[in-house]
Amino acid sequence: MLAIKLAYRNLIGAGLRTWLNVFILSFSFLVIIWHRGITNGWDRQARNDTINQEIGGGQYWHENYDPYDPFTLADAHGIIHEKLQEKADYAPVLITQATIYPGGRVQSVLLKGIEPDQKVLTIPTEYLKSDMDEIPVMLGSRMAENNKLKIGDIVTVRWRDANGTFDAADAKVVYIFKTSVPMIDNGQMWVSLQRLQKMMQMDGEATLVVANQEITSAQDLQHWLFQDHSILLKDLDEYRKMGNIEGVIMWFILLLLAWIAIFDTQVLSIFRRQKEIGTDIALGMTRGQVIRIFTIEGAMHGILAAILAAIYGGPLLYLQAVKGMSMPEGTDDMGITITDTIYPYYGIGLVVVTALVVLTTTTIVSFLPTRRISKMNPTDAIRGKIQ
Amino acid sequence: MKKIIAFGILILFSSLLMAQTPSAEEILNKIDENMVFDQAISKSKMIIHGRIGDRTIESKSWSKGNDLAMVEYLSPPREAGTKMLKTADKLWIYTPEPTDRIITISGHLLRQSVMGSDLSYEDITDNSSMIESYNAEILGTETIRDRECWVLELTAKKDDISYYSRKIWVDTERLLPLKEERFAKSGKLLKKTEILEVFKQDGRWYPRHMIFKDMLSRGKGTEYFIESIDFNVDIPEYKFTKAALRR
Numbered sequence: 001m002l003a004i005k006l007a008y009r010n011l012i013g014a015g016l017r018t019w020l021n022v023f024i025l026s027f028s029f030l031v032i033i034w035h036r037g038i039t040n041g042w043d044r045q046a047r048n049d050t051i052n053q054e055i056g057g058g059q060y061w062h063e064n065y066d067p068y069d070p071f072t073l074a075d076a077h078g079i080i081h082e083k084l085q086e087k088a089d090y091a092p093v094l095i096t097q098a099t100i101y102p103g104g105r106v107q108s109v110l111l112k113g114i115e116p117d118q119k120v121l122t123i124p125t126e127y128l129k130s131d132m133d134e135i136p137v138m139l140g141s142r143m144a145e146n147n148k149l150k151i152g153d154i155v156t157v158r159w160r161d162a163n164g165t166f167d168a169a170d171a172k173v174v175y176i177f178k179t180s181v182p183m184i185d186n187g188q189m190w191v192s193l194q195r196l197q198k199m200m201q202m203d204g205e206a207t208l209v210v211a212n213q214e215i216t217s218a219q220d221l222q223h224w225l226f227q228d229h230s231i232l233l234k235d236l237d238e239y240r241k242m243g244n245i246e247g248v249i250m251w252f253i254l255l256l257l258a259w260i261a262i263f264d265t266q267v268l269s270i271f272r273r274q275k276e277i278g279t280d281i282a283l284g285m286t287r288g289q290v291i292r293i294f295t296i297e298g299a300m301h302g303i304l305a306a307i308l309a310a311i312y313g314g315p316l317l318y319l320q321a322v323k324g325m326s327m328p329e330g331t332d333d334m335g336i337t338i339t340d341t342i343y344p345y346y347g348i349g350l351v352v353v354t355a356l357v358v359l360t361t362t363t364i365v366s367f368l369p370t371r372r373i374s375k376m377n378p379t380d381a382i383r384g385k386i387q
Numbered sequence: 388m389k390k391i392i393a394f395g396i397l398i399l400f401s402s403l404l405m406a407q408t409p410s411a412e413e414i415l416n417k418i419d420e421n422m423v424f425d426q427a428i429s430k431s432k433m434i435i436h437g438r439i440g441d442r443t444i445e446s447k448s449w450s451k452g453n454d455l456a457m458v459e460y461l462s463p464p465r466e467a468g469t470k471m472l473k474t475a476d477k478l479w480i481y482t483p484e485p486t487d488r489i490i491t492i493s494g495h496l497l498r499q500s501v502m503g504s505d506l507s508y509e510d511i512t513d514n515s516s517m518i519e520s521y522n523a524e525i526l527g528t529e530t531i532r533d534r535e536c537w538v539l540e541l542t543a544k545k546d547d548i549s550y551y552s553r554k555i556w557v558d559t560e561r562l563l564p565l566k567e568e569r570f571a572k573s574g575k576l577l578k579k580t581e582i583l584e585v586f587k588q589d590g591r592w593y594p595r596h597m598i599f600k601d602m603l604s605r606g607k608g609t610e611y612f613i614e615s616i617d618f619n620v621d622i623p624e625y626k627f628t629k630a631a632l633r634r
Contacts, residue, residue: 071492104605106500156603158577163546168571168603 003289007296011304014269018301021261025305025362028254030313032354035247037317037344038325043240044345046337047233049180052122055232056091056210058217060084060224065207070110073097077205081221084209091120092206094196098159100171100189102147109143110188111159113196113206120212123184127175128192134172135195140185144176151176157189162201169199180339236337255358258305259365266298266369277373278381291370298366302359320344411523411539417562418555419516421591426451429616430461435504436607444502453514455627470632471508478508481632489632505578505601505609509549517541520548528559531566532583535559550577561585561592576602589618 011018051057065076073095084090094113099106114121116128123138130136134154139147149155151173158168171189179185197203211218211226218226270277280290324341409417427450435442445461456473460466468483478492501508517523521541529538536556543551552574556566563585569578584596593616600608625631 099603101603101605104603106601106604156575158571158603160549161572164549165543165546165551166549166569166571166577167551167573168575168577169573 003293003296006293007300010269010293011297011300014265017265018304021258021265021301022304022308024261025258025301025358026309026313028251028258029305029309029354029358030317031254032251032358033309033313033346033351034317034320034344035250036350036354037321037346038342039240039243039247040347040350041321041344042338042342043236045339045342046180046236049339050183050233050236050337051213051229053179053181054121054184054210055229056120057213057215058211058226058228059232060090060209060211060218060221060226062207063223063225070097073110073207077200077202077207078223079204080206080209081224083221084224087115087117088119089212089215091115091118091210092193093208093210094193094200094202094205095207096159096196096200098157098189100147101156101158102149102153105147107147108187109157111157111196111199112184112188112190113193114190115193120210123179123190124175124177125190128190128195130174130192132172134170135191135199136174137171138175138177138190139173140182140188141176141178142182142185143188144173146186149173149176159199161199167199181337183337255361259361262298262301262362263365263369265301266294266366269297270294270369270372274376274381275383277376278378278383281376281378282382287373287376291367291373294370294373295363295367298370299359299363301366302362305358305362306355317344317346321346408525408537411525412518414525414537414539414557414562415518415521415523415541418557418564419518421561421563421593423453423514423516424450424618426620426622427616427618428620428622430614432612432614433501433504433506434610434612435502436609437503438606442503444504448511449622449626450514451622451627453516456511456514457626457631458511466502472627472629472632473508474627479629479632487633489629500601505599505604505606506611510599520544521553526554529556531556531558534561534565536565558585558592563592563594578602588616591618 060081062076062078064072066072074097077094077096080092084092091114096111098109098111100109101107114123114125114128116125118125125138127138128136135157137157139149144150147155153173154170155173156168157171158166161167171191184190191199193206197205209224217228220226277290280293281287321344324343326341327338427448429448429450431446431448433444433446435444442463444463444466447459447461449457454473454475456471458471460469470481472479472481480490480492482488482490499507501511520543522544523539523541526538526540529536536558539555539557541553541555550569551572552570554568554570555564557563558565563582564580565582567580568576569580571577579600579602581598582594582596583598584594585592586595587593593613595613597611598608599611600606
């Protein structure tokens with residue numbers, strides 16, 4: 001207790017020097033929590049949006065389907081398995097390649113057929129219910145913007161049916177939806193499943209079947225292989241891991257600055273307070289007790305930094321958690337699920353772990369220079385002789 | 388009485404005219420005799436009229452039947468040395484140094500445009516027989532660039548034909564389709580082809596100068612010139628192997 005009191009008095013007595021160190025450390029502390037909060041927030045939103053709008057609880061893929069190889073699409077379709085017919089649980093999707101001619105330009109697209117009244121994904125497929133002569137199609141906003149298409153526009157679509165014969169017809173844009181999931185937007189056109197099956201001469205067939213969110217694991221069926229979240233969210237997981245590595249490097253740089261400041265302060269403090277150290281030892285304190293006082297002094301920087309960060313950073317972090325952080329223009333073209341506004345998520349675990357890391361490392365950095373005390377000769381120290 | 392004689396003359400004249408017009412199948416056979424070959428080596432030039440200017444690509448082709456084709460680009464310098472090998476429904480593209488790579492692609496790329504032109508790989512390497520692929524019906528006669536033509540409507544015999552229907556204007560004398568329109572199953576016009584100049588070699592008429600136009604795109608079409616073609620060749624099998632791509 002005496003050591004803590006002494007350490008606190010010495011620390012406050014050092015005035016501006018202490019507060020500068022504390023401020024630097026508190027800033028690092030705050031940036032680490034903010035960065036982790038943003039990463040966590042993005043990850044939560046990206047996962048939720050991808051699950052709600054694209055993958056559901058998991059997907060059954062036709063055995064020939066490979067999403068990374070569009071050339072497999074010609075063979076990646078089959079009659080939907082009888083166990084996957086329940087509309088409340090499954091949403092079949094038929095995928096085929098096609099060419100559109102917006103304004104006479106040639107553009108390759110994926111035509112995706114989905115039941116207009118499906119309940120598995122949260123995309124607004126009900127707009128595809130239409131009896132118009134043209135093919136009613138729905139686009140994501142990126143696709144619409146890239147091809148300068150708007151609701152009501154008519155665009156010619158050319159495709160090949162199951163036998164390889166060319167067919168073409170006019171399609172009418174009936175709805176443009178905003179989504180953060182590029183996998184259901186970029187280069188894609190959504191049509192009614194029955195219409196696409198008829199266009200392709202693939203009655204009752206699909207390329208994949210999305211399961212509802214309660215079905216997160218299932219057995220493979222004949223010709224249909226179940227893909228769970230560990231496969232379907234692999235890209236997001238990889239991206240997150242990459243972000244974590246970048247985050248650790250950034251924290252290390254920030255903390256390094258704070259550690260250098262504390263280390264420097266400790267070295268200077270021990271040099272300037274040699275007489276005090278000699279007197280303490282002469283009065284009966286063990287070298288260990290003196291080291292403990294100096295180490296606690298250094299470690300207290302961390303505690304004060306946490307308090308300071310809570311005072312000025314708490315409201316800032318709260319404000320951002322409520323208002324969110326707007327992403328710059330073009331971020332949604334990166335090919336990964338990113339919403340327009342990211343709402344940071346600060347869990348209690350994040351704050352506690354960050355505080356522990358900062359306090360532990362600050363204590364270690366504070367302790368390292370104090371080892372010199374154990375080598376000091378108390379008589380020379382009282383004289384102020386440089387050692 | 389005069390009316391009956393006039394009617395009789397009309398019937399007689401029509402019968403003579405009908406006797407001169409071969410059947411649609413005969414016309415298709417004659418077209419195949421001109422256009423379909425067992426083997427050929429040709430040099431051609433393609434001028435792509437794009438939105439931002441024209442590009443000229445020269446190439447040499449070796450063809451055998453409808454399944455085997457090898458095309459080597461001769462110019463422009465950036466494309467020179469690039470080779471394309473087609474066997475049945477597979478396609479390999481070789482790009483020379485510095486990449487020195489062979490890319491294997493499934494039949495899908497055969498349907499893609501060749502270097503931004505109005506022709507697909509399938510169009511360039513097509514040597515299929517019309518009589519085997521289409522049923523035909525004669526619609527009448529028309530004149531195209533001062534040439535008398537039979538107008539034929541073709542409908543696919545099989546399910547796996549790229550174009551479900553075609554309309555062709557066949558030169559009554561040279562038996563070449565001087566104009567052609569290719570349609571989707573829905574009836575939408577997809578592609579238009581015109582033969583602007585022909586030449587005779589080894590007893591068959593063959594196009595010298597053609598123009599292709601993808602009717603759905605805004606491009607200005609692609610001109611295709613056959614600079615030379617030799618039908619009397621015996622192309623060795625190795626020419627259509629992957630190993631030949633690097634030679």
